[in-house]
Each structure stands twice: as structure tokens, then as C-alpha cells.
Amino acid sequence: MVGNDIVDIAKAKKDSNWQRPRFLDKLFTGKEQEFIKNSEDKTITVWQLWSMKEAAYKLYVQKHPSRFYAPKQFECVAHASIWKVNYKEFSCYLSIKKTTDYIVSEARLIPHKMTSELVVFKDENLKSQSQVLRDKLSERISKIESISTNSIEFQKSEFDIPIMKFDSKRMNVSLTHHGRFGAFAF
Amino acid sequence: MTKDELIEKLKGIIAPYIQDEAAFANLNEDTDFVKDLKINSANLVDIILDIEDEFDIRLENEDMEKMLDVKSAMAIVNAKLEA
Numbered sequence: 410m411v412g413n414d415i416v417d418i419a420k421a422k423k424d425s426n427w428q429r430p431r432f433l434d435k436l437f438t439g440k441e442q443e444f445i446k447n448s449e450d451k452t453i454t455v456w457q458l459w460s461m462k463e464a465a466y467k468l469y470v471q472k473h474p475s476r477f478y479a480p481k482q483f484e485c486v487a488h489a490s491i492w493k494v495n496y497k498e499f500s501c502y503l504s505i506k507k508t509t510d511y512i513v514s515e516a517r518l519i520p521h522k523m524t525s526e527l528v529v530f531k532d533e534n535l536k537s538q539s540q541v542l543r544d545k546l547s548e549r550i551s552k553i554e555s556i557s558t559n560s561i562e563f564q565k566s567e568f569d570i571p572i573m574k575f576d577s578k579r580m581n582v583s584l585t586h587h588g589r590f591g592a593f594a595f
Numbered sequence: 596m597t598k599d600e601l602i603e604k605l606k607g608i609i610a611p612y613i614q615d616e617a618a619f620a621n622l623n624e625d626t627d628f629v630k631d632l633k634i635n636s637a638n639l640v641d642i643i644l645d646i647e648d649e650f651d652i653r654l655e656n657e658d659m660e661k662m663l664d665v666k667s668a669m670a671i672v673n674a675k676l677e678a
């Protein structure tokens with residue numbers, strides 16, 4: 410099981426003003442706000458923590474099918490250099506990749522290295538981006554499993570949780586896109 | 596405030612964040628902010644803050660959890676206004 414999330418930094422800066430009153434308080438715990446305040450680049454830290462929460466949520470709902478909006482309750486905690494996100498009894502490990510253009514977070518139940526594969530889009534049309542991501546993921550699975558892409562079916566559950574079905578198998582996957590960038594993991 | 600007035604107010608609040616014009620044109624109580632309007636989840640918090648400002652109310656964590664569609668937003672605003 411995996412959950413991932415990507416933030417296009419330029420788009421996040423354009424679309425959101427994290428400095429507006431009460432914004433941070435709605436999304437981040439006191440400790441997280443303290444961490445943001447003390448960080449070198451506050452904007453980057455805001456979006457890093459945000460993408461970690463999103464990735465952890467996507468993993469959580471695979472384990473516990475449901476749908477809700479509770480970013481503040483998914484708390485990012487750093488142990489030495491290892492990031493975890495905790496939500497109630499649930500806890501997961503995060504791997505993070507940051508460049509000047511984007512931040513990708515990947516959540517798994519165990520410590521891991523990032524496996525999310527990046528996709529750079531030619532246009533910002535959301536529907537075509539979703540399709541491109543699904544096709545790329547399908548191609549990857551077809552290679553690994555030595556099956557035709559035609560036999561792989563993409564589905565979303567009532568809770569909007571994605572899954573790839575082939576033969577009698579069901580594979581947990583995670584897809585994310587934002588602005589010019591996308592990523593998938595399985 | 597009537598149901599239609601509330602939907603109109605919410606429409607005005609949501610408008611800047613939508614990424615699917617067709618779904619927005621057909622907006623009704625069942626419209627989902629993320630699935631239908633393709634609103635970025637980071638902007639859901641802006642909608643919540645805008646609702647707080649517009650109606651002069653404050654939403655708690657429990658309210659935020661359900662803020663995924665027009666129907667829930669209406670129910671939450673109504674409950675707060677009656678409180």
C-alpha cells in the first residue's frame with residue numbers, strides 16, 4: 410500500500426496564500442506551526458508538510474476505506490531524519506523529494522525509499538493529465554507483470570480510492586498531479 | 596436565508612477555486628468539491644476560511660471533516676447560523 414502527493418511549487422505559490430489569517434491554524438498543529446516558523450524557507454516547509462499529510466491520508470484511506478478532510482489531525486513528526494505522520498492509532502513513514510520545482514511525498518507503512526515516478530505534463534488540462542498518469546502507470550505494471558495493458562483496468566472506489574485490477578489481482582496504487590507535474594507509485 | 600440564497604452565496608465563494616466549469620454550471624446540492632469541481636484539496640481550506648468570513652462563523656475540526664460537497668457545506672452553515 411502506498412499514498413503519494415506532489416506539489417508544483419510555482420502553482421502552490423500562485424493558488425494559495427498560506428499567510429492569510431487562520432490558514433496555518435486550520436491545517437497544522439501547534440508543533441508543526443512552530444517547525445514552519447523556525448524553518449529557513451517557510452513557504453517550502455508549508456508545502457512539504459502539506460504534501461506529507463496528503464500522502465499519509467491517501468495511504469490511510471486504502472487501509473480504512475473512507476473519505477474526509479482532516480489535514481490538521483494528520484501530524485507530521487520527525488524522528489532524527491526520519492519523517493512519520495500520525496493520525497489517531499495510525500502511523501506511517503514518509504519519503505520526500507524536493508527540487509526547486511516540486512515536492513513529492515510518499516507514505517508507506519514501513520520505512521522505504523521513494524519509488525514514485527515523476528511525469529512532466531505538456532499541458533495543464535486536468536482530464537488529460539489524469540489519463541496520461543493512468544496510462545503511464547498501466548504501462549509500468551504491464552512490463553513488471555508481463556501482461557498486456559489491455560488486461561489492466563483502472564478503478565476508483567466510492568471513496569475515490571484508486572486501484573489497478575488485472576487477472577484476479579488488485580494492486581493498490583497512488584496517483585497525484587498538480588500544475589505541471591504528476592507522479593505515480595504502486 | 597432560503598436554500599436557494601444559501602446555494603448562491605456558496606457558489607460565489609467556491610467560484611475562484613473551481614477547475615471544472617461544466618460541473619460548476621450544473622452545481623447542485625450533490626456536487627462534490629473535489630470529485631466534480633476538481634478543487635485542489637489545499638484550496639478547500641480557503642473555501643472554509645471564506646465561509647467563516649462570509650457568514651461570520653467559525654468551523655471546528657469536526658465541521659471541516661465533512662466539508663466535501665455542497666450539501667454538507669449547507670448543513671454546516673445552517674447549523675452554525677442557528678446555534
